[in-house]
């Protein structure tokens with residue numbers, strides 16, 4: 001069999017899972033390469049615990065090299081240009097040719113795209129931002145906190161709501177909850193609208209039960225750092241003491257320039273196979289645009305949420321399909337749209353939303369009651385994700401599979 005080269009762009013959630021699964025499936029005759037611009041990988045769901053002080057930075061980050069299987073070549077560099085016709089990628093560390101390309105470059109944050117936002121806002125959407133915000137929150141003894149979702153789409157639809165509940169819990173523990181007003185502004189009509197009104201209203205209630213003031217349908221236009229004022233389209237401005245933003249998201253330039261993206265900058269793919277318009281190029285995770293059945297209108301596009309759980313499941317599908325194609329088998333694996341989310345509520349409690357996001361005629365998502373087991377599940381997943389491939393990781397995997405069986409939930413592992 002002729003030796004093939006598979007290049008995976010991006011060593012985040014999707015890229016790591018895809019490269020490792022390819023290594024497990026293919027013989028050493030085939031090369032598997034990851035191109036990743038950062039030498040460190042941080043587990044994003046734990047940014048919230050970094051913010052609250054429940055994790056230290058070193059507890060939630062690893063060298064990318066520690067997370068890849070032996071035999072996966074890690075190229076530390078930035079992907080600069082994708083030449084689809086020549087099957088070539090130019091990177092800051094040299095040029096690579098591929099037989100198959102997996103684009104897993106995620107979404108980048110663009111705080112500069114809203115006037116005044118970059119210089120005024122804190123964020124828990126980055127590793128450094130969450131570490132800094134922890135100190136800012138520790139030094140705050142009162143005032144108005146505005147948590148603002150700057151624009152749609154954004155990754156992890158639950159995270160702003162989790163952030164608000166965790167910040168409320170933090171001030172509760174410090175005995176200062178009555179000195180702090182927490183406001184949450186979002187362009188969404190209700191929390192996590194992709195999951196439907198029942199779940200959205202349940203999350204809204206959970207947030208409001210913690211005295212967080214919810215402001216839906218607020219489209220951020222600018223921030224005035226001098227007067228600490230945030231302005232919204234057609235709505236009253238708001239004066240804050242502390243501004244925490246979910247910054248606008250956009251796709252990396254290299255993807256837009258490659259001609260793979262739609263007008264919004266995201267990559268349309270076949271929702272089952274994750275193939276792009278080029279048959280040897282797949283895209284997975286946050287970079288993709290997958291319309292949701294029954295929830296998609298041309299003027300209000302509602303897409304599959306940008307979440308690690310989907311990047312992970314899609315990575316397994318793509319790796320298996322590529323391995324099958326190389327081995328001359330019919331590629332059978334398909335992405336089903338099944339997903340879940342543990343929603344941190346503070347006090348070591350979490351809710352659990354799960355279901356079929358691509359179900360016809362519309363997504364079928366259920367929220368299970370808030371409890372301790374979902375929080376423990378998230379902690380276990382964190383430990384598993386950050387473990388180096390080997391005996392410890394395998395033991396954690398067994399534990400997770402057992403837990404998933406007991407709780408009757410899916411365990412998307414690989």
Ligand SMILES: Cc1cc2nc3c(=O)[nH]c(=O)nc-3n(C[C@H](O)[C@H](O)[C@H](O)COP(=O)(O)OP(=O)(O)OC[C@H]3O[C@@H](n4cnc5c(N)ncnc54)[C@H](O)[C@@H]3O)c2cc1C
Pocket residue numbers: 009010011012013014015035036037038044045046047048077078079080104105106107124125126155156159252254284285286287306307308309310311341342
């Ligand atoms: C605060 C927070 C909480 C979250 N919680 C959850 C959760 O509980 N559950 C959940 O499912 N999801 C959660 N997410 C979302 C999840 O982290 C993302 O959806 C997931 O990481 C997407 O995976 P990806 O592979 O598409 O992109 P990423 O994991 O972002 O990986 C993209 C990689 O590409 C690299 N890269 C980008 N451009 C280049 C380039 N030009 N050259 C080389 N490398 C490049 C980046 O450095 C990065 O490593 C959360 C996110 C945040 C911010």
